[in-house]
Amino acid sequence: MRFKILNQVFFNAIDNVSRALSTKTPMPILKAIKTDVTKEGIFLTASNANITIKQFVAKEVDGQKIMEIEETGSAAIPGRLLLEVLRKAHSEYVELALYEEKMVKITFGNSEFTLNCYDVREYPNISLISSTDPIRIKAKELAQLINQTVISVSTNESRPILTGVNLWVENNELICVATDSYRLSRKVVTLSEPRTEPINIIVPGKSLQELSRILVDFDEEVAIHLSPNMIAFEFDHLIFQSRLISGKYPDTNRLIPQNFGLELTMDRQELIDVIDRVSLLSREGATNIIKFDIYEDKTIVSLESPEIGKVTEEIVPKHQSGSLIRIGFNSKYLLDALRVLEDDEVTLKFTGEVRPFVIVTKDVTVTQLILPVRIE
Amino acid sequence: MRFKILNQVFFNAIDNVSRALSTKTPMPILKAIKTDVTKEGIFLTASNANITIKQFVAKEVDGQKIMEIEETGSAAIPGRLLLEVLRKAHSEYVELALYEEKMVKITFGNSEFTLNCYDVREYPNISLISSTDPIRIKAKELAQLINQTVISVSTNESRPILTGVNLWVENNELICVATDSYRLSRKVVTLSEPRTEPINIIVPGKSLQELSRILVDFDEEVAIHLSPNMIAFEFDHLIFQSRLISGKYPDTNRLIPQNFGLELTMDRQELIDVIDRVSLLSREGATNIIKFDIYEDKTIVSLESPEIGKVTEEIVPKHQSGSLIRIGFNSKYLLDALRVLEDDEVTLKFTGEVRPFVIVTKDVTVTQLILPVRIE
Numbered sequence A, B: 001m002r003f004k005i006l007n008q009v010f011f012n013a014i015d016n017v018s019r020a021l022s023t024k025t026p027m028p029i030l031k032a033i034k035t036d037v038t039k040e041g042i043f044l045t046a047s048n049a050n051i052t053i054k055q056f057v058a059k060e061v062d063g064q065k066i067m068e069i070e071e072t073g074s075a076a077i078p079g080r081l082l083l084e085v086l087r088k089a090h091s092e093y094v095e096l097a098l099y100e101e102k103m104v105k106i107t108f109g110n111s112e113f114t115l116n117c118y119d120v121r122e123y124p125n126i127s128l129i130s131s132t133d134p135i136r137i138k139a140k141e142l143a144q145l146i147n148q149t150v151i152s153v154s155t156n157e158s159r160p161i162l163t164g165v166n167l168w169v170e171n172n173e174l175i176c177v178a179t180d181s182y183r184l185s186r187k188v189v190t191l192s193e194p195r196t197e198p199i200n201i202i203v204p205g206k207s208l209q210e211l212s213r214i215l216v217d218f219d220e221e222v223a224i225h226l227s228p229n230m231i232a233f234e235f236d237h238l239i240f241q242s243r244l245i246s247g248k249y250p251d252t253n254r255l256i257p258q259n260f261g262l263e264l265t266m267d268r269q270e271l272i273d274v275i276d277r278v279s280l281l282s283r284e285g286a287t288n289i290i291k292f293d294i295y296e297d298k299t300i301v302s303l304e305s306p307e308i309g310k311v312t313e314e315i316v317p318k319h320q321s322g323s324l325i326r327i328g329f330n331s332k333y334l335l336d337a338l339r340v341l342e343d344d345e346v347t348l349k350f351t352g353e354v355r356p357f358v359i360v361t362k363d364v365t366v367t368q369l370i371l372p373v374r375i376e
Helices: A007-020 A079-087 A139-152 A205-215 A268-278 A280-284 A331-340 B007-020 B079-087 B139-152 B205-215 B268-278 B280-284 B331-340
Strands: A002-006 A032-037 A041-047 A051-058 A067-071 A073-078 A093-099 A103-108 A111-116 A135-138 A164-170 A173-179 A183-190 A200-204 A221-227 A230-235 A238-243 A262-267 A289-294 A299-305 A309-315 A319-322 A326-330 A345-350 A357-360 A366-370 B002-006 B032-037 B041-047 B051-058 B067-071 B073-078 B093-099 B103-108 B111-116 B135-138 B164-170 B173-179 B183-190 B200-204 B221-226 B230-235 B238-243 B262-267 B289-294 B299-305 B309-315 B319-322 B326-330 B345-350 B357-360 B366-370
Touching: A002 A007, A007 A032, A007 A041, A007 A051, A007 A079, A007 A093, A007 A205, A032 A079, A041 A067, A051 A205, A073 A079, A073 A111, A079 A103, A079 A111, A079 B280, A135 A139, A139 A164, A139 A173, A139 A183, A139 A205, A139 A221, A139 A331, A139 A366, A164 A205, A183 A331, A200 A205, A200 A238, A205 A238, A262 A268, A268 A280, A268 A299, A268 A309, A268 A331, A268 A345, A280 A299, A280 A309, A280 B079, A289 A331, A326 A331, A331 A357, A331 A366, B002 B007, B007 B032, B007 B041, B007 B051, B007 B079, B007 B093, B007 B205, B032 B079, B041 B067, B051 B205, B073 B079, B073 B111, B079 B103, B079 B111, B135 B139, B139 B164, B139 B173, B139 B183, B139 B205, B139 B221, B139 B331, B139 B366, B164 B205, B183 B331, B200 B205, B200 B238, B205 B238, B262 B268, B268 B280, B268 B299, B268 B309, B268 B331, B268 B345, B280 B299, B280 B309, B289 B331, B326 B331, B331 B357, B331 B366
Parallel strands: none
Antiparallel strands: A002 A067, A002 A093, A032 A041, A032 A073, A041 A051, A051 A238, A093 A103, A103 A111, A111 B309, A135 A221, A164 A173, A164 A200, A173 A183, A183 A366, A221 A230, A230 A238, A262 A319, A262 A345, A289 A299, A289 A326, A299 A309, A309 B111, A345 A357, A357 A366, B002 B067, B002 B093, B032 B041, B032 B073, B041 B051, B051 B238, B093 B103, B103 B111, B135 B221, B164 B173, B164 B200, B173 B183, B183 B366, B221 B230, B230 B238, B262 B319, B262 B345, B289 B299, B289 B326, B299 B309, B345 B357, B357 B366
């Protein structure tokens, strides 16, 4: 194995696959990035218990030569170290060569790194799923879908199902829901073609967060492949495969109220600033329960902590309709929801003081729901 | 106590004194900022076991009105919380008022915070030292002096003296030395007037680091007051007082060699990049000892770790004189030294493979010294 490659291209590819590197693992070889050099280009693979990422770097892109391959071959190179070496190689090209099947030499400028490698023959054989008829979705839409739902996945491993995002298809709609049983996020994406086969899966929230970080740089279509226990996202010569969580996700359709007695429309950034300030008292104190006292002409947002003090903020809604209530809930949930919504205005819709309320925007595809707590 | 003040000015002052706030303390009141409102302006005080910071905010600055004082008085306000509230108050003015001697109300825009205060009568009485004939030094020079020496203070509390910077005066020179016994930093500042009284003190490195962070924003003269066990830095209505470390600092004058058999001049940034890359292998490995093999036309910098691999970098000095050696030392020490020097070029001067070597620049007031380790 011996090749010379544009460092910026190689670094970006290594950076992508390194998101699947294991840090703590009973299999040390999973700290390596498997590097397979063929005549057409380089395949890079990294894997951990949840996800596998495989990226192909083509020899040429749009007529631009990316690399020169002198010798094909494979190596299992320590992933983190390779990434850091490339990050600090202030050089246009880097050259990699395998020696004695157990060391890789990385050279650039006046620098030469020799890294001990793992035995590539011991790298586990990970099969990647594929299908001829994948679900297709734009990368930006997929990233938005993830960001707007993943806030509500549970971090509590005692109910593993709730640590995932539930995805299912109804006709030509892909529906995504996450809930930790205190709040819920729901997003609907319209597919270009209706699907006939039944799809209803649970994808680990952490996998989706890693995927979302890679998607940031892309602006094209993603193909989604499914198997009974795997999901794979394919885009730009990259396959991101995650295990699925088995089990039956709770039915969340009934949870979102449809009729509301009170609607408040507010400036999103203004409300973020208010909740952010009010939350200052919750950080050091025992409670993070804020109260909304909704009057005809204004809403008072408040938080009281006997040890620390109290804060009240007044906010004048842009529009308001319906009867008045007083409601208490976790300030963090509202802040998370407001931050992933994208319109300038948000509408809070209430049905009662102890009933869930929703936060929506002009973009009707996304709904955030929060369960209130009883307050005195 | 009741006043209205320009938030930007008040926030900056609170930010400055908050560097002396205690986080863990047997005296909870030291989590407060003592706020004394007089007819002329506001005094703010915070204190911990090592330092006390007192700042005065004048009612008017250059004819600009900073505050309106409606009622004088004192309060001991929770410091961290006050700082965070002001940081998030997107308002030109904030108003503070004391209620029932135990709560302070902070109002701005549509926000109202009521914070429980400490009993200001219980705030310890901290005397600040002063003198009619302080040492005077420019803020930028003082900041540079701190940054260029404090890297070498010891973090090991078993020899408390070495956790401080030794300062003494010889005629019109202020000399500062720090050493953790593996490396040494020395800086000389010329004073505008010679001093006759003997001065030789040890200032805690941590105190100087906090001072340096406040100095960043200033560009004027600092007056330094001394007492047998305290040092106070006075500038821009602010007094920063630190305890001194008692004891006798080791004599460091003999440690810096004066004659060198080999001198290498290199581009500082190029050398930083080289050491930074070579150090990649030390992070994950057992050793952080790098080797310099100095040949006539080039220097090879290398690090070898049996488990991880090895790295060699070649660097061509801009100038070189003297006989050749091979020397090993801790890469972190060289990186620290290079980063606080300010010239484009640095010169490394050696006397032998197991003798200390120095790093100097065109600015002859600063010397960095490193002890090598024996290598095979």
